[in-house]
Amino acid sequence: MSKRSNDGRDGAPEASRRNFLKGATIAGAAALSTPVAANTAISGFPEQRPKAAPPGPRLAAADTMPPPADPVSQTSSGGDFMVDVFKTLDIDYLAMNCASSFRGLHEAVINHGGNTRPEILTCPHEEIAVHMGQGYAKMAGKPLAMICHGVVGLQHATMAMYNAWCDRVPVIVMGGNIIEANKRGPGAEWPHSAVDPAALTRDFVKWDDQPVSLQHFAESAVRAYKIATTPPMAPVMLSLDAELQENPIENRDALRIPKLVKAMPPQGDDGALGELAKMLVAAENPVIICDRMARTPAGMPRLVDLAETLQCAVIDNFGRMNFPSRHPLNQSFRRSILGEADVILALEVNDLWGTLSDFHDRIVRSAQPRYKKGAKIVTLGTRGLYLKANYQDFGRYQEVDLDIAGDAEASLPSLTEQVKRLVDESRKAAFDARGKKLAAAKLATIEQAKSDATIGWDASPITTARLCAELYSQIKDEDWSLVGTSIRLSWPHRLWNFDQPHRWNGASGGGGVGYTLPASLGAALANKDKGRLTVAIGGDGDFMFVPGTLWTAAHHKIPLLYIVHNNRAYHQEYMYLQAMAARHGRGITTADIGTTLKDPFIDYATIAKGFGVYGEGPINDPNDLAPALQRAITMVKSGQPALLDVVMDQR
Known part of the structure; x- marks a missing residue:
């Protein structure tokens, strides 16, 4: 419940609230396994203890055998050459959700390329991979690459690709495919392949190609990078045949990697x-x-x-x-x-x-x-x-x-x-x-913004203004970078001092839900080596589209303070439904149906802990906010991601 005084303001005196805002803003704002039976000595053999069963379901002996060796071994693969091409481009990372259609390239990145330039980013969903690329490119000033599995992986990636298109951000998207019908195995390889995979995304990529030879790939990869990074920037896509990745290189000396010369941005007349x-x-x-x-x-x-x-x-x-x-x-x-x-x-x-x-x-x-x-x-x-x-x-x-x-x-x-x-x-x-x-x-x-921010200062749910003021008070002396906010959350731009190019990196572009968490993580990845304190404030509805992003943050140890703006609703749609009901004179009491996240409420801190990320909340009392922020910031400064679940007002 809100703690309000008779004048509609909250508990603390006006002067203390204003002094806080002045100080905070004006300075520069169980694995499944079968139990092992007790060991029994066997006559004629020494007593041996059985090895512990590995996690996961028990498999038949035939299923645990290594796959049979190929009849012919090889010392190189097309994937090796593809990695050589990547190393000539300014690509530090390859985001992916592993799949068989690009196993050749995947293996080459690890063993031929040493998992450096590019380094693999393991993502639980293709949308996460592309949105990480979107946030990374805006902060790092260069693209990363991602690869997805056939048409099904590409379908998962499309929302993020569309956001990046609308945002005019370069992302190098690749997809595995099996072009020749007579080379596809029975089962999944058929519904996961296409004659023209990029047809699915051609309306929101700047350029695409499906190379049919390694030389073709080299030239198309360089062209793709150049096109993506030439204003107006946008995603590009390459469809990579599985055999092209996996088969031996017939004549490496005949292959040539073109030199990348970036285009100078065009000046006005x-x-x-x-x-x-x-x-x-x-x-x-x-x-x-x-x-x-x-x-x-x-x-x-x-x-x-x-x-x-x-x-x-x-x-x-x-x-x-x-x-x-x-x-x-x-x-x-x-x-x-x-x-x-x-x-x-x-x-x-x-x-x-x-x-x-x-x-x-x-x-x-x-x-x-x-x-x-x-x-x-x-x-x-x-x-x-x-x-x-x-x-x-x-x-x-x-x-x-x-x-x-x-x-x-x-x-x-x-x-x-x-x-x-x-x-x-x-x-x-x-x-x-x-x-x-x-x-x-x-x-x-x-001055008006600081005054407005004091309204409801001690209220619960916590006001968005107080959250932003409290957060800025604790980070203003750090080299901070705000890389995402909830829809129409303007308080940081009203209260904080954005004085450096890395302080902010824009919004999603296309307004697609699921952008803020993975794009913020991509930006945090770009900030990691620069020692910047990366923070983001994202909506609870947006979070629920891509919660697996937190596992990627924990796995790759990417420091990010992520605050869930938990208003327990898709609140923009809630307000639209209220307006529509009022327009028809039907009352607004049922506007919560289909627009709210309640019964049960979601515990985002517990979700974070399950993914290996520091989590705290739900935080309802505004007096608990500052200490929680301090603990989370300490965790992020130690090199770990952290999440705070803050129950806040609507906007």
């Missing part, structure tokens, strides 16, 4: 950038909107340089770590300023129409523009350079006045230089005055 520079310098109230702009650590300082030159407002859609959260020009939580803008520059914005429109879906769906009539809208990015028709991830068409095709991060230095050349003393004075107004508004926004 200089003339168009010059026209944009004139528009920005002449504008009275320019606004920059950014989304998936920062590809590398260079992206954020480049955007800061442009914004500070103009002293203009920046709105971050949080698709990447684009702009410091505490910067005076960051106006992400003052979107009303779009109504005052005379020039709007959108940098790698995924859904521009959605950003520039107020949309309503109650009774009759309707929308109104947020920007004023006559405002000039300019886009700079690669979003429109590669689209497909079926899946509608590209959003509604938005009219613009100037569309510059080019990678925004790569184009910013040229744009900023042209802006600087156009700024005279009179414009500089106007810019400085504008910047001071924006800075004052930013300070007011921060």
Whole structure:
């Protein structure tokens, strides 16, 4: 039950709550076996104790015999050559759920490649493997590879592949297959094979191929890496024939591994950038909107340089770590300023129409523009350079006045230089005055956020604001990295100081449930060697799709603090159902049917312990939160994953 005072606030005095928030945020926020009978001496033989039975079901003697030796031994395999190709590419890891259709490559990675570059990541589900790749690529700046079993493994992987596609993230996806029908064994090899496996995913991969020779594989693997990592980035897929992996190499000297030369990201046209520079310098109230702009650590300082030159407002859609959260020009939580803008520059914005429109879906769906009539809208990015028709991830068409095709991060230095050349003393004075107004508004926004965070401070369930404030209080002096949050959980961006490129890595892209836990683990893997403290806050419904991720975290000793935002519901859908019932005048008392996770409640800490991960909870009392966080953070800093199950309010 909530502990509320008469004014609707919670227990502790207002001053103490505000002081806490100020301190927490303002500084830089049984194995199955048959029992063995007692040993009995046999006449003529010394007494011997039988060996303990191994775990698992007892097998007949014939089933425990090693498989018969192949009639012909071999000293090399196609898989060996594939590993040699991988070692020329910048691929550190190969995520997989083991299967027979890629046993040749699997064995070669271990024994020919020494299980290094790539190193195998054992995943209990293909969706986990791909989502780990998605989170890893956004933090490491390079892809990892994953491989799945035939069409059935690929079907498991597709949700994560679609999220990565929508998020424009490179993942090297491979699938085992048996191309020739006369080579498939009876049984599973038939329903698990396909003529064209990639047909299942072709609408949400950037490129695919099915090599029929080792030389073909070498060239396609290099091409796949290059295509995946060239903006706009996206997953690619290679279907690998089992015989190609397993058979001996006929003539190794005839095979050649092509050199990988990465493409330079395309810059926007200089003339168009010059026209944009004139528009920005002449504008009275320019606004920059950014989304998936920062590809590398260079992206954020480049955007800061442009914004500070103009002293203009920046709105971050949080698709990447684009702009410091505490910067005076960051106006992400003052979107009303779009109504005052005379020039709007959108940098790698995924859904521009959605950003520039107020949309309503109650009774009759309707929308109104947020920007004023006559405002000039300019886009700079690669979003429109590669689209497909079926899946509608590209959003509604938005009219613009100037569309510059080019990678925004790569184009910013040229744009900023042209802006600087156009700024005279009179414009500089106007810019400085504008910047001071924006800075004052930013300070007011921060103070408002700290005040809002005190509401319900001592309530149970625990407020999301208190969780985020308590967490930041304990990690703010560490080299932390937040790599995932629940749906629409904006408190960290309101309260914390995101000041470095690795502080944040964006959301799922496609909104597919099951992203946060494995993608956070992939990002934690990228952070591991850098000694960063990786944290994530994920929804309970999202967790239930991929709980096996925790075993991978424990097995590979990947340090990650994962907090389950346990509101015991698919709460977004719960609210939608309430709205629909109210719309029809039928009451909202039954909206819990099909939308909540109760009867019984789920004990996520116990689940974590079962997978070998430190778990604590469910935590209901807000006074228990800080000590639990401290214990979990200590565990993560020792190199282990940890999970806290926190019973929280809805959002």
